[in-house]
Structure formats: C-alpha cells, structure tokens
Amino acid sequence: MSQEQNxxxxxxxxxxxxxxxxxxLFTRFTKGKQQIKKASTTASTVKENVYRFPVKGLEKTExxxxxxxxxxxxxxxxxxxxxVSFYVKKYKAELVSxxxxxxxxxxxxxxSSNETVNRWLLSEPLEASASSISLSKSPEKxxxxxxxxxxxxxxxxxxxxxxxxxxxxxxSLKGTKLSVIIGPDIKINEAHTSRxxxxxxxxxxxxxxxxxxxxxxxxxxxxxxxxxxxxxxxxFLCAVRDSAFSVDIVASxxxxxxxxxxxxxxxxxxxKELSQLEKLGMDKAIDFGIFGFLAKPLLKFFLFLHQFxxxxxxxxxxxxxxxxxxxxxxxxxxxxxxxxxxxLAPKMEELKKKYAKDPKKLNEEMMKxxxxxxxxxxxxxxxxxxxxxxxxxxxxxxxNAVELKGASFLWIKDLSTxxxxxxxxxxxxxxxxxxxxxxxxxxxxxxxxxxxxxxxxTFMFAKFPAGLVLYWMTNNLITAAQNFIINKMxxxxxx
Numbered sequence: 405m406s407q408e409q410n411x412x413x414x415x416x417x418x419x420x421x422x423x424x425x426x427x428x429l430f431t432r433f434t435k436g437k438q439q440i441k442k443a444s445t446t447a448s449t450v451k452e453n454v455y456r457f458p459v460k461g462l463e464k465t466e467x468x469x470x471x472x473x474x475x476x477x478x479x480x481x482x483x484x485x486x487x488v489s490f491y492v493k494k495y496k497a498e499l500v501s502x503x504x505x506x507x508x509x510x511x512x513x514x515x516s517s518n519e520t521v522n523r524w525l526l527s528e529p530l531e532a533s534a535s536s537i538s539l540s541k542s543p544e545k546x547x548x549x550x551x552x553x554x555x556x557x558x559x560x561x562x563x564x565x566x567x568x569x570x571x572x573x574x575x576s577l578k579g580t581k582l583s584v585i586i587g588p589d590i591k592i593n594e595a596h597t598s599r600x601x602x603x604x605x606x607x608x609x610x611x612x613x614x615x616x617x618x619x620x621x622x623x624x625x626x627x628x629x630x631x632x633x634x635x636x637x638x639x640f641l642c643a644v645r646d647s648a649f650s651v652d653i654v655a656s657x658x659x660x661x662x663x664x665x666x667x668x669x670x671x672x673x674x675x676k677e678l679s680q681l682e683k684l685g686m687d688k689a690i691d692f693g694i695f696g697f698l699a700k701p702l703l704k705f706f707l708f709l710h711q712f713x714x715x716x717x718x719x720x721x722x723x724x725x726x727x728x729x730x731x732x733x734x735x736x737x738x739x740x741x742x743x744x745x746x747x748l749a750p751k752m753e754e755l756k757k758k759y760a761k762d763p764k765k766l767n768e769e770m771m772k773x774x775x776x777x778x779x780x781x782x783x784x785x786x787x788x789x790x791x792x793x794x795x796x797x798x799x800x801x802x803x804n805a806v807e808l809k810g811a812s813f814l815w816i817k818d819l820s821t822x823x824x825x826x827x828x829x830x831x832x833x834x835x836x837x838x839x840x841x842x843x844x845x846x847x848x849x850x851x852x853x854x855x856x857x858x859x860x861x862t863f864m865f866a867k868f869p870a871g872l873v874l875y876w877m878t879n880n881l882i883t884a885a886q887n888f889i890i891n892k893m894x895x896x897x898x899x
Contacts, residue, residue, distance in 0.1 A: 461508025462486060463527040469546060472538045473566050476674065482529045485548045485560040486510035490673045492569075492640070495809060499642055499673055501589040503659050511642055512671060513585040514560065514575055515663070521580050524552055530560070539566045552577075569674025570684065575667045584669070586642050587661040590635040601691060601804070605653045605662050606643075607633040614688050619655035627651045632686050633662050634672070639806040641681075641689050645670040675806040678703055690804055698797035703805055710807075717813025720871055724878040727794065728886070795876070802869035811871075819871035826866055828873045833862030835880035842887040 467482040468489075479489040488510050490499045504510045516522045530548040537544050546562040556578050563572035575582050592603065605617040610629040616636075617625060627633070633651045634643025649666040672684060678700070681687040692699040702723075709719045751773060759766035802808060808820045816823055823829060836858035865873045 460523070460526055462510065462513070463508075467529060469532050469534060470536045471546070471562075471564055472536075473564060474540060475566075475569060478564075478673075480546065480548075480562065481510065482532055482548070483527065484513055484525055485530065485562070486513040487673070490642075492674055495593075495639070495675055495806070497593040497640060497675075498591050499640055501587075501591040503588040507588060509585065509588060509661070511586050511673070512571075512573065514582055515585060516577075516580050516582055518580055521552070521577070525558065530558070537564065539564060541566060556580075568680055568683070569672055571671040571673065573669055573671055581665070582667045583663050583665045584644060584667075585661055585663055586634045586644060588659045590637055590640060590642050592637055593640075601638045603637045604635065605633070605655075605660050606636045606641075606689065607651055607653075607662075608686070608688055610648055612688070616691075617653060617655075617660070619660040620658055622653075623655055625653045627653075630664070632672075632684075632689075633664055635660070635662060636676075636689060638804060639675055639809055641672060641674070641676055641686075643672045643686070643689070645672060645684055645686060676804075677806060678707070692797075692800045692804060695793060695797040695800055698793055699800040702794075702797050703801050703807075706801065706805075707807060715813060716808060716811035716819055716871070717816070717874060720813075720819070720874050721878050724875050725882060728879065728882045731790065791879070795872075798875055799868070799872050802871040808871060813870075813874065816870045816874075819874070820869050822867055823870040823873065828870055828877065829862050829866040829868075832865055832873050832877040832880065833858045835877045835884070836861060839880045839884040839887070842884045842891070 462481060462483050468479040469482065471478040471480060474493075476493055477489075477491045478487055480486070481488050487500060488504075490511070491497070492499065500511060514525055516525060528550055530550040533545070533547040537546055543563050543565045546564070548560045548562075549557060551557050558577045559575070561574040565571075573584070575584070587605075590603070602616045602618075604619050605625075607615045607617070607627050608631045609615070609627060610631050612631075615627065628650045629648045630651045631647065632643050632645040634641055636643075644662075644664040644666060646664075646666045646669040649664060649669075651665070652663045654661055654663070670684065672681075672686065674680065676690050678687060678690060681689055687700070706719060706723060709722055710716065713719045713722060752770065755766060755769050755773065759769060802820055805820075809818070811819045813819055815825065816828065837855060840854040840858070865876065
C-alpha cells in the first residue's frame with residue numbers, strides 16, 4: 405500500500421467516522437417516528453363499549469388525602485382515589501398534567517364500561533382509613549371504600565413505600581370489571597425541544613417489544629398481552645405494571661389517555677432511574693437506542709463510581725481515565741506503529757520514486773517493507789475506531805439518564821445539556837490539536853486533515869451534552885499525555 409493510498413485511506417476513514425456520527429444523531433432524533441409508524445400499524449380500533457375521549461371527569465377534587473414520603477408528595481382524591489398531584493422532591497417535578505386539572509380527569513382514576521357504575525365512581529366521596537399519611541421507614545396502607553346504591557362495596561387500597569416510586573393498588577367491586585386510567589398526558593417540566601425525545605403513551609408488550617405512540621398521528625390504539633403501559637417524557641414515567649393485561653389508548657387534539665384493563669397492579673410514578681426501573685423489569689422505559697447494550701452497563705458503572713465521587717464531572721474524568729488505562733496496551737502499540745511509519749517515511753519515498761511507473765511492484769515492495777520492519781499501517785487507526793461505540797453509548801447516557809439531570813461541574817450548570825458559554829467545546833477543539841501535535845505522523849498532510857477535523861468537531865460538539873464534551877476533551881488530553889510519555893520512553897530506549 406503506497407503512501408498516497410495510506411493518505412486516501414485515512415481521509416476515507418475520517419469521513420466515515422464523521423458520517424457515522426451524523427447518521428447516528430439523525431437516527432436518534434427520528435427513531436421516535438419510526439417506532440410510531442410501527443405502533444400505528446399494529447394497533448386496532450378501540451371498541452365502542454370502551455369510553456371515548458374525553459370521559460367525564462371527577463365532580464369533586466377539593467377533598468384529598470396527602471401522602472408524604474422521602475421521595476415524593478402526593479394527593480389522593482377522596483372521590484375515586486385518583487392521584488390529583490404527584491410531586492417528585494429530588495427533581496422538583498410535578499407529574500400530573502395541566503390537562504388533568506382542566507378535564508378533572510386524573511391518573512389512577514378507576515372507570516367501568518357500565519355507565520351507571522362509572523357515574524357513581526366519578527362522583528361519590530369514599531371513606532378513607534386516614535386523613536393523611538407520612539412514612540419514612542416502612543410501607544403504609546391507605547384504604548378507600550364506599551357502598552353503591554345496590555349495596556355492593558367498592559374498595560381501593562394503596563400501599564406506599566418510603567424507598568421507591570411504586571404504589572401497590574388493589575381495586576374490587578363485585579360483578580363489575582374495572583380499569584384504570586393513566587393520563588391525560590404527563591406534565592412536561594422543561595422547555596420542549598428535539599432533545600426531549602418521545603412524549604406520550606408508551607407500552608411494553610410481554611414479548612419485550614416497546615411501542616411509543618405519537619398522539620398526533622392516531623386517534624386510538626389497542627394492545628393485548630401488555631407488561632406495562634403509561635405516559636412518558638424523556639426523564640419521567642407514569643405507568644401501570646402487571647402481567648398480560650390489555651390496554652386501550654385514545655387521543656384527541658394532542659391529548660392522550662391510557663386505559664389499562666387491570667384491577668390489581670403496581671403503579672410507577674417517578675423519574676426513570678435505572679436502579680428503580682430494573683427492579684420492576686421496566687428498564688426499557690429508558691430509550692438508549694441501538695447502543696443500549698453498551699450504554700446500560702456503562703451507566704451502571706458510572707453510578708457505581710458516583711457512590712465514591714460526589715461530583716458527576718469528576719466521575720466523567722475518572723471514567724475516562726479508567727477507559728484509557730484499559731486501552732493503554734492498544735494505544736501503546738498504535739503509537740509505536742505510527743512512530744515506525746514516521747521512521748520508514750524516507751524509505752517509502754525512495755520506493756515510490758524507484759517504482760513510480762509500476763504501482764503493482766510498488767505495493768509489493770511496500771508490503772514487504774512493512775513485514776520486515778514489523779509495521780501495521782492500520783495500527784494507528786484502531787484506537788479511534790474502538791472509541792466510536794463508547795462515544796455513542798455515552799452520548800445516549802448523557803442525553804437520557806435522569807441521574808445526570810441538573811448535575812453541575814465548574815461553570816457548567818447542567819452536564820446533560822450543551823454548554824451555553826461554548827467554552828468547553830472550544831477547549832475540546834484545542835485538546836484535539838494538542839493531541840495531534842504529540843502524535844507521530846509520516847505525512848504533513850495528515851496533520852492538516854486533523855486540524856480541519858478539530859475545527860469541525862468544535863462546532864459539532866457545541867450542540868452535544870456538556871458531559872460528553874468533557875469526556876472527549878479528557879480523552880484527548882490523556883491521549884496527548886500518553887503519547888508524550890511513550891515518545892520519551894522510545895527516545896530513551898534508542899539512546
């Protein structure tokens with residue numbers, strides 16, 4: 405392989421890396437639409453005997469039971485036992501939407517296909533076992549009950565837990581099938597942008613397939629054999645969890661309701677924290693994209709480090725250092741390969757002049773020279789290639805992990821969003837130039853290409869989460885330091 409061919413190959417590989425980057429980002433921002441198309445084609449029309457949107461709301465919402473736990477504060481209506489407010493303390497987020505208040509239709513509203521029963525459920529106050537609940541160490545129950553005119557007794561029992569966002573719910577009314585509503589919608593606690601990802605109904609089927617629904621595209625959908633279903637945004641989820649139940653979703657004017665045909669279930673209201681969701685088998689609620697197989701273990705390790713390092717910015721630096729230590733043997737061989745290529749440059753130029761009119765012979769002599777000197781012309785590219793899946797896995801983590809929401813570092817207020825000052829992307833670009841300065845190159849043209857890439861990446865990274873930019877800058881600086889030390893070691897060994 406000639407030097408000119410090497411140069412062309414390097415340009416192609418760099419172009420592929422950038423193209424791959426752009427393609428992955430395009431996929432990230434459009435994959436919601438792909439899933440929505442799939443959902444709309446597998447969904448069937450909701451039966452007429454199921455309620456239509458909007459159903460009648462609660463007649464009275466002033467009387468409620470306040471529930472206070474270390475993680476959240478909730479208000480449970482004495483009419484129906486619906487959740488009229490749910491405030492997550494850690495993230496300062498209310499999950500019950502404004503539409504719920506306007507329609508007087510709230511999450512965990514119990515409904516029935518029997519109109520007479522339904523009117524009673526939505527209008528009559530129930531007797532409560534407590535006027536308020538405050539728990540800190542052990543679970544506590546709240547029981548609501550009331551008698552219908554025909555003498556049947558409706559019972560709705562809640563079990564609240566101090567250390568998670570799960571609410572165990574049991575409903576019973578003899579002779580009537582009940583279902584429970586999630587919605588309408590979920591309250592969005594920040595400005596909506598393309599970075600927010602999917603907002604709306606989400607369903608995981610028993611076969612593990614996840615459907616995310618765009619309520620602007622469909623008016624109704626039905627799913628059978630459902631594992632869990634609810635309303636989501638990027639960071640929060642309100643859902644019902646059970647086994648193999650059916651779900652009807654109806655939408656109107658961009659608003660949606662998820663009606664789950666189940667009477668005893670686990671309700672999850674809270675942030676999409678991986679540790680919480682994994683215990684319920686609901687971790688697919690976090691959309692890590694095609695690199696989820698790598699993003700999930702990386703996030704677990706990330707959170708493990710955070711137990712010992714309180715600042716997430718420092719965790720990113722330590723994580724980068726650990727990754728570089730693991731890859732050091734490969735980096736060392738890569739540097740040596742590039743150094744040998746640099747030393748062989750004069751000999752390659754001689755071969756190029758000698759066999760200028762015989763490309764085939766030139767290629768044979770080049771390969772022979774590489775073999776004699778023990779040089780792999782592609783060795784310098786391998787560390788960069790291996791960094792690509794790690795980069796995209798971390799991109800998904802910084803974009804979707806609620807644990808990083810609001811995490812600050814130095815002047816950066818939120819590592820999950822771009823640096824508004826653009827200082828970090830500029831420093832990252834400078835770190836790329838420094839790294840190239842300390843990287844051996846057999847061809848000055850290659851250095852020019854890398855300098856152009858540094859400028860391109862600076863603008864590109866300006867829109868990336870600051871945590872990812874910090875990772876890439878740290879990676880560049882550590883690589884530069886490695887190259888400097890290895891270079892000194894090689895020169896010391898030669899002297």
